Amino acid sequence: MEKNKKVDVIVVGAGFTGIFATHKFTTLGYSVQTLEAGDGIGGTWYWNRYPGARTDSESYVYQYFFSEELLNEWNWKEKFPAQEETEKYLNFVAEKFDLKKFIRFGSKVTKAEFMEEQKHWKIRTEDGFEVQSQFLVMGSGLLSKPQLPDINGIDKFTGKILHTSHWPKTGLKLSNKDVGIIGTGATGIQVIQSIASEVKHLTVFQRTPNYTIPMNNPRFTEQKMAELRGQYPEIKKTRQNTFAGFLYDFESSYHELSQQERLACMERYWKEGSLSFWIGQFPEIFFEEEANSEISQFVKDKIRSRVNDPTIAEKLIPKDYGFGTRRVPLETSYYEVYNRPNVSLIDVRTNEIKKIAGQEVILEDQKIKLDVLILATGFDAGTGALTAIDLHGRDGRLLRDEWKKNGVSTFLGMQVHGYPNMFLVNAPMSPGAAFCNVPTCVDQQVTWIENCIKHVISEGKNAIEPSKKSEQEWGKHHDEVAESTLVHKTDSWYTGTNVKGKARRVIPYCGGVGEYKNKCDEVTANNFVDCQIY
Numbered sequence: 001m002e003k004n005k006k007v008d009v010i011v012v013g014a015g016f017t018g019i020f021a022t023h024k025f026t027t028l029g030y031s032v033q034t035l036e037a038g039d040g041i042g043g044t045w046y047w048n049r050y051p052g053a054r055t056d057s058e059s060y061v062y063q064y065f066f067s068e069e070l071l072n073e074w075n076w077k078e079k080f081p082a083q084e085e086t087e088k089y090l091n092f093v094a095e096k097f098d099l100k101k102f103i104r105f106g107s108k109v110t111k112a113e114f115m116e117e118q119k120h121w122k123i124r125t126e127d128g129f130e131v132q133s134q135f136l137v138m139g140s141g142l143l144s145k146p147q148l149p150d151i152n153g154i155d156k157f158t159g160k161i162l163h164t165s166h167w168p169k170t171g172l173k174l175s176n177k178d179v180g181i182i183g184t185g186a187t188g189i190q191v192i193q194s195i196a197s198e199v200k201h202l203t204v205f206q207r208t209p210n211y212t213i214p215m216n217n218p219r220f221t222e223q224k225m226a227e228l229r230g231q232y233p234e235i236k237k238t239r240q241n242t243f244a245g246f247l248y249d250f251e252s253s254y255h256e257l258s259q260q261e262r263l264a265c266m267e268r269y270w271k272e273g274s275l276s277f278w279i280g281q282f283p284e285i286f287f288e289e290e291a292n293s294e295i296s297q298f299v300k301d302k303i304r305s306r307v308n309d310p311t312i313a314e315k316l317i318p319k320d321y322g323f324g325t326r327r328v329p330l331e332t333s334y335y336e337v338y339n340r341p342n343v344s345l346i347d348v349r350t351n352e353i354k355k356i357a358g359q360e361v362i363l364e365d366q367k368i369k370l371d372v373l374i375l376a377t378g379f380d381a382g383t384g385a386l387t388a389i390d391l392h393g394r395d396g397r398l399l400r401d402e403w404k405k406n407g408v409s410t411f412l413g414m415q416v417h418g419y420p421n422m423f424l425v426n427a428p429m430s431p432g433a434a435f436c437n438v439p440t441c442v443d444q445q446v447t448w449i450e451n452c453i454k455h456v457i458s459e460g461k462n463a464i465e466p467s468k469k470s471e472q473e474w475g476k477h478h479d480e481v482a483e484s485t486l487v488h489k490t491d492s493w494y495t496g497t498n499v500k501g502k503a504r505r506v507i508p509y510c511g512g513v514g515e516y517k518n519k520c521d522e523v524t525a526n527n528f529v530d531c532q533i534y
């Protein structure tokens with residue numbers, strides 16, 4: 001096996017980030033080696049092939065804008081495309097720009113080491129492949145390290161058990177099966193509404209109910225695509241400057257409208273059927289308890305109106321946190337599922353899962369026999385994929401240990417002091433770690449990284465890393481913004497509380513995509529004075 005390969009840039013991951021970075025750096029004439037754990041293109045859209053997997057971003061914003069030709073050639077079928085379509089799109093991009101030849105598949109990175117003398121990174125994969133590079137771009141994913149529940153006996157479950165991100169490519173037969181699912185986040189909700197009518201019986205184990213928004217998902221005609229294409233230049237410009245990288249931005253202040261006007265506004269956004277109800281209406285939703293409570297009440301009433309049994313409806317209504325302080329998923333028929341005779345909902349807060357024995361889930365007051373147990377239990381978000389790697393920077397430091405001991409620390413969510421020439425994308429303390437339409441932030445961050453690398457080279461230097469001071473200042477600003485919101489008061493993967501032992505801290509930058517871009521652009525305009533270049 002090749003041991004001494006050396007390139008200019010190593011890219012980890014072949015999802016939205018990895019594909020764009022591979023294209024960008026190869027086009028600029030750098031030699032690139034991309035390493036991908038999966039056997040195909042797609043990242044999130046390669047792994048998450050569970051029933052009902054679909055984007056909550058509109059297809060016309062959830063795409064690349066770097067090539068006119070690509071924009072002209074690709075036709076979206078739906079407003080919110082399913083996993084298959086998104087995976088196909090990413091393969092289309094990789095094939096169109098002949099990128100697969102730069103990607104080594106089945107290459108899970110286990111170790112990354114900065115060689116101080118040479119000022120190079122040495123990367124090793126699980127199967128023993130080694131490659132070195134001057135620059136390292138981590139597109140390893142925000143939500144790629146599965147989080148498994150710690151339930152007594154779960155490892156000995158004798159039926160079929162699987163996490164949603166490891167759904168078999170060949171599919172899984174669920175008809176006539178007794179199926180259980182743990183988790184009612186964005187993933188759980190998509191699975192539940194997709195399989196309820198197929199299975200013999202579905203038992204939903206819910207710990208925290210979610211707020212949702214009904215998805216309005218029209219199919220696109222040729223005429224609609226032509227219309228959208230005409231808007232692409234405007235879409236490209238707009239999405240970079242909104243709060244969350246979509247087309248919509250907060251429309252008006254909650255306080256500017258009367259209660260009646262607010263109600264009419266909420267009804268209008270509710271019909272719109274997209275995340276605009278959350279991140280396109282009133283900014284106060286994130287900051288003010290009173291505004292948040294009014295919007296939450298509106299959504300609670302909508303849930304009540306769709307569930308026949310009031311006791312079940314109450315179980316499905318969030319009680320201890322406000323709308324939008326956790327990730328709000330879109331749904332199509334989620335609540336109607338609970339009107340079906342073959343679906344039961346167990347609140348595991350009041351009826352705890354004691355253990356799993358054989359094929360049975362043993363609760364406080366009953367035993368449920370299952371053929372299949374689906375774990376829609378989420379991910380170690382933001383940090384998980386990075387700390388899973390033995391990632392050694394200067395002076396023998398290990399990222400996993402440093403972040404465990406001192407908490408997560410990054411500069412702009414893209415660089416880490418002590419880890420020269422390493423760049424992170426959609427990582428903690430950037431909007432891409434939750435509050436961004438992913439391709440918008442991929443475009444902005446990879447372009448910033450490109451300029452940073454070009455600067456190092458043009459200065460005739462070898463390495464760049466942020467100073468400790470600039471990293472601390474970014475951390476302070478990040479925390480101030482986060483703590484002014486209601487997000488930091490709520491338990492969720494946004495605050496890291498879904499992972500035992502993870503320090504509580506808001507993972508995404510909450511200042512908005514447009515504001516974040518301005519801050520990054522300032523660093524570039526000031527010739528990266530916040531960094532040490534040597």
Ligand code: NA7
Nearest residue numbers: 149150183184185186187188207208327376377378379493
């Ligand atoms: P999430 O949003 O983290 O949801 C995970 C769900 O699993 C959530 O309902 C959890 O309850 C539940 N969970 C986790 N562990 C347990 C145990 N031990 N017992 C019961 N329930 C449990 O992950 P998703 O995959 O749905 O979504 C991730 C993101 O992917 C999503 O936000 C989109 O951006 C795409 P909890 O809320 O912690 O009480």
